[in-house]
Amino acid sequence: MxxxxxxxxxxxxxxxxxxxxxxxxxxxxxxDFISSKKVIVIDPGHGGKDSGTIGFNNSYEKDINLDISKKLYKKLKSMGYKVILTRATDEFIDNNTRADIANKKRARVFISIHGNAIENNNTVNGVQVLYYPNRESTINDPNSDSLAEIILDKLLEETGADNKGIVDRPDLIVLNQTKMPAIIVECGFLSNENEEKLLLTDDYQDKIVDSIVNGLENYFELNLDN
Missing domain, CATH: 1.20.5 (Single alpha-helices involved in coiled-coils or other helix-helix interfaces)
Structure with missing residues (x-):
């Protein structure tokens, strides 16, 4: 017993x-799947053998993307964020690797910087933000669509550019393979001569950077845990 x-x-x-x-x-x-509150991954689109779109006056999208991304990196770093660039030089990185970097670093958000273009149409201009629908935050931030809307609103406010809206793109690797809220910022149409000229200037690039930073700050303030 x-x-x-x-x-x-x-x-x-x-x-x-x-x-x-x-x-x-x-x-x-x-x-392993919970984002870090301080990590932001900035992705300069294209690079190396992949030039991206070629502008009205033969500028390379990859170069403009990198310029804007480096400025964004510097500003966010100065504010205390841990910021990671998927590339810091003119090198080719495939899109799966870009998403893997964000996932391994447990990014809070993923922001890919791009330039837009329409073939055989040099009149269209404006800013646009692409996002993955229903991508939820793991740390009580709003979802990807809210991030896209907030960033776009700030871009329109700061740059005065035409509104080309937010667009859900579940087919894009850097959006559908990342595990955190993720967006692609289409900063302007390089196929438009005037917008291409603007995107090559420090002043306009700074406006884009300030818009994204202010938008991120507003987005983070909406965190349910704050």
């Missing part, structure tokens, strides 16, 4: 240990 009771107590303790470590392991596993 005593041995049976001791055995029962032992089995109960053993079961409690198993349950404890099972939940501990599950919590550890979940942490």
């Amino acid at each position: 005593i041995l049976r009771r001791i055995r029962a107590i032992f089995l109960l303790i053993l079961l409690m240990f198993i349950i404890f470590f099972a939940f501990r392991g599950l919590s550890f596993f979940r942490k």
